[in-house]
Amino acid sequence: MTKRIIRMLPYIVLIIWFLIVVFPLFWTVVTSFKSPIDVFRGPKYMPFIDFKPSLKAWNNMFVRDRQQILVPLINSIIIVSTSTFLAVAIGAMASYSLSRFTFKLGRFSNKDLAFWIISQRFIPPIAIIIPVLIMFRVLRLLDTRLGMIIVYTAFNLPFVIWLMRDYFDSVPQDIEEAAMVDGCSRLATFVRIVLPLAFPGLIVSFLFSFVMAWNEFFFALILTFQKAQTIPLLIAGQSTQRGVEWWNISAMAIITILPALIITLILQRRLVSGLTLGAIK
Amino acid sequence: MFLRHIKAKHLFLLPAVLILLSFSIFPLIASLVLSFSSFSLAQVEQRLTFVGLANYTKLFTDARFLFSLKNTFMYVFLGAGLQYVLGLFLAMLIYEETIANRAYRVIFLIPMMLTPVAISYTWRMMFHETYGPVNHILSLLGIPGVPWLSSIKVALLSVMLVDAWQWTPFVMLALLAGRMSISREYYDAAGVDGASKLQTFAYITFPILIPVSLTVILIRSIEIAKIVDIIYVMTGGGPGISTESLTMYGYITGLKRFNLGYASALAYTLLVIIMVFGFLFLRLRGRLE
Numbered sequence: 001m002t003k004r005i006i007r008m009l010p011y012i013v014l015i016i017w018f019l020i021v022v023f024p025l026f027w028t029v030v031t032s033f034k035s036p037i038d039v040f041r042g043p044k045y046m047p048f049i050d051f052k053p054s055l056k057a058w059n060n061m062f063v064r065d066r067q068q069i070l071v072p073l074i075n076s077i078i079i080v081s082t083s084t085f086l087a088v089a090i091g092a093m094a095s096y097s098l099s100r101f102t103f104k105l106g107r108f109s110n111k112d113l114a115f116w117i118i119s120q121r122f123i124p125p126i127a128i129i130i131p132v133l134i135m136f137r138v139l140r141l142l143d144t145r146l147g148m149i150i151v152y153t154a155f156n157l158p159f160v161i162w163l164m165r166d167y168f169d170s171v172p173q174d175i176e177e178a179a180m181v182d183g184c185s186r187l188a189t190f191v192r193i194v195l196p197l198a199f200p201g202l203i204v205s206f207l208f209s210f211v212m213a214w215n216e217f218f219f220a221l222i223l224t225f226q227k228a229q230t231i232p233l234l235i236a237g238q239s240t241q242r243g244v245e246w247w248n249i250s251a252m253a254i255i256t257i258l259p260a261l262i263i264t265l266i267l268q269r270r271l272v273s274g275l276t277l278g279a280i281k
Numbered sequence: 282m283f284l285r286h287i288k289a290k291h292l293f294l295l296p297a298v299l300i301l302l303s304f305s306i307f308p309l310i311a312s313l314v315l316s317f318s319s320f321s322l323a324q325v326e327q328r329l330t331f332v333g334l335a336n337y338t339k340l341f342t343d344a345r346f347l348f349s350l351k352n353t354f355m356y357v358f359l360g361a362g363l364q365y366v367l368g369l370f371l372a373m374l375i376y377e378e379t380i381a382n383r384a385y386r387v388i389f390l391i392p393m394m395l396t397p398v399a400i401s402y403t404w405r406m407m408f409h410e411t412y413g414p415v416n417h418i419l420s421l422l423g424i425p426g427v428p429w430l431s432s433i434k435v436a437l438l439s440v441m442l443v444d445a446w447q448w449t450p451f452v453m454l455a456l457l458a459g460r461m462s463i464s465r466e467y468y469d470a471a472g473v474d475g476a477s478k479l480q481t482f483a484y485i486t487f488p489i490l491i492p493v494s495l496t497v498i499l500i501r502s503i504e505i506a507k508i509v510d511i512i513y514v515m516t517g518g519g520p521g522i523s524t525e526s527l528t529m530y531g532y533i534t535g536l537k538r539f540n541l542g543y544a545s546a547l548a549y550t551l552l553v554i555i556m557v558f559g560f561l562f563l564r565l566r567g568r569l570e
Contacts, residue, residue: 010374014385017371020446021392024403027414031406043414094297101290117297120305122555124507126531127548128304130541131311154304157297186289215396217510218528222536232398236514246406253399260394268387 032057032250039246057247061255069252072234079145079230080213083152088206090153091160092198096190098161099168114165120158125218136223143225151219156209163208167201168194207267211260231256309552315545322539336546345522346547349530352437353551356508356526360441361501365494367445368452373482376460386457393450401514404443405430433523436516440524443511448504452497459493460486492566499562506555527551 031039033047035054044050061069094117103110132151133142141147171194179189195202217232224233235256238249319332340346371389375382392400407415408429416426429439463486471481509528512518518525518533527547535544 013370014374018385018388021389023414024400024407024446025391027407028403040412042412043417045414090296090300093293097290097293103290103294117301119559120301122503122559123305123309124528124548124551124555126507126509126528126535126544127312127552128308130315130535130545130548131308132304133536134311135308150300151304154300157300161297186293190293211394215394217396217398217513218532221513222532232396232510235396235402236398236510238402249402250406253396253402256399257395260396261391264391264394265387 028250028253031246032254034247036245036247054247057251060248061251065248069234069255072229072231073255075145075148075228076214076231079148079152079228080210083149083213084156084206084210086149086153087156087160087209088202091157091205092164092195092202093190094157095161095164096168096194099165100173114162117158118162129219129222133222142223143228145228147223148220148228148230151223152213152216155216155219156213159212160205160209163205164198164201167198171197204267207263211263214259312545312548315542316549317546318542320541322541332542336543337550339543340546340550345525346527346530348522349525349527350550352523352525353506353508353527355437356441356444357502357505359438360444360505361498363441363445364449364452364501365498367449368497369456369490369494371449371453372456372460373486376457386454389453390450392447395447397447397510398514400447401443401511404439404446405515408439430516431520433520436520436524440508440511440515443515444505444508447511448501452501455493455497456490459490463489491569495562495566495569499559499566502562503555503559506551506558 030045030047033053033055034044034051035056038044038051038054041051047053098110098114103113105113136142136147139147141150175197176189176193179193180186184192215232216230217236220230220233221236224230235249235252238244238252315329316336317331317333318329319335320329375385375389407413410416410426410428410431413429415429420426428435430436467485467489468481471485476484507528508526509532512524512526512529516524518529522530528551531544531547531551534540534547
């Protein structure tokens with residue numbers, strides 16, 4: 001009997017962890033279909049059985065509060081997609097350069113340069129945010145989409161450079177050399193030959209950076225007030241405006257996490273291999 | 282040809298370096314200068330005055346700062362520890378290439394991709410003492426309700442649990458990759474010698490995973506040291522200041538009270554702690570390799 005339990009233990013743990021991962025998501029979905037009274041009557045789990053589902057929250061979302069939600073949503077889409085595109089483009093170039101050429105600056109070489117770049121990710125935002133705030137105030141970039149695009153490009157660059165290096169290292173150099181012998185310039189070779197070969201890496205970098213920027217909260221909290229507000233800020237502000245309306249927040253939370261959820265499911269194994277590749281090094 | 286070569290090489294790298302310089306080196310220098318001065322946006326007259334080490338000496342007599350420092354350390358040590366143990370355990374359960382395991386990997390990955398502020402609301406609902414499901418489920422199991430967010434003693438733990446919910450997948454992924462890259466031969470040899478599963482783990486798997494483990498613990502520790510969004514939504518630093526982290530306190534002093542010099546000194550202290558921590562870790566890892 002004890003032996004059987006021990007043999008079953010891994011499955012039990014897996015099932016429990018599965019529930020821990022999935023249940024909060026289920027709860028959010030269920031809550032978004034509750035009317036206020038069903039939220040405050042204590043935990044109700046099953047729609048139709050425990051409570052009568054209501055579309056109130058979703059109706060609020062798409063009709064009553066449409067304007068209030070649409071502006072941050074559009075901001076988020078524009079800011080995040082533009083900055084991600086820029087980060088991948090600029091990052092891929094830098095990463096290619098680090099993978100193909102040798103840099104020497106006194107005692108420092110490529111490895112140190114790469115380490116310096118990745119170490120940027122470890123700087124706590126609070127240590128740079130005040131000067132950035134002052135800089136943005138002077139340049140009139142506060143609360144603008146352009147400002148946020150610049151910030152998020154910088155935010156994602158280290159990650160892209162770090163991730164793309166592995167992909168560029170694995171692209172054979174002979175093809176490039178052949179192209180250059182045929183008179184192709186460096187830039188043309190890069191765009192027409194190297195980038196297509198490193199395409200899987202570009203996709204992983206793009207989607208992952210997209211999610212990181214989409215989820216970012218702290219920079220947006222400090223550098224935007226209203227006009228350029230992003231979705232995470234809209235959510236974070238919910239508890240103060242009208243008291244906590246859980247049904248509305250749940251609907252909003254679902255819309256917020258949906259892009260990331262879809263991206264995770266699309267990427268699946270690519271993400272597993274792409275991210276872990278870097279993590280072991 | 283040679284000249285063109287040089288040009289391309291630098292041109293490719295230049296934009297990235299310029300952006301990183303303007304968002305790290307420049308602000309870091311400015312922060313350092315600020316941390317030695319008194320500069321408040323709240324005053325009518327905005328002037329930068331050099332005050333030497335005053336901000337730093339004040340910091341170490343500021344009870345609230347010391348408390349948030351202690352909280353941050355708690356988040357880092359308990360959180361990274363919990364995430365590592367859980368992540369390692371899960372990775373060991375799903376490393377084999379089966380269809381079920383592939384499904385588990387994808388599902389287990391989901392939390393780390395979700396927006397922290399949104400997830401924090403979800404958990405605030407889950408942990409609600411009267412209408413949240415967590416206490417309800419515990420009561421069905423005969424366990425008395427826990428004051429997740431209202432007790433000074435438990436709230437910090439709750440924040441840490443949510444961070445663990447979100448980031449254990451990351452640890453799991455890294456260790457999973459590490460486990461999958463270990464050659465089968467070791468295990469075949471261990472099997473011939475009649476080693477038990479626990480022995481194989483203790484003498485083969487775990488020692489090989491040490492470098493990956495150190496890296497992943499370092500990454501998580503640094504990330505947790507910056508914790509703010511979960512706290513902002515779940516507890517707002519409360520009850521009282523019981524869940525306040527350094528970043529949260531820095532945000533309050535710098536961006537709510539506009540005490541920029543003092544907030545910069547606080548941020549720099551955090552930065553130095555992270556740097557020292559990272560350096561020691563890398564040294565340790567270097568020695569083990």
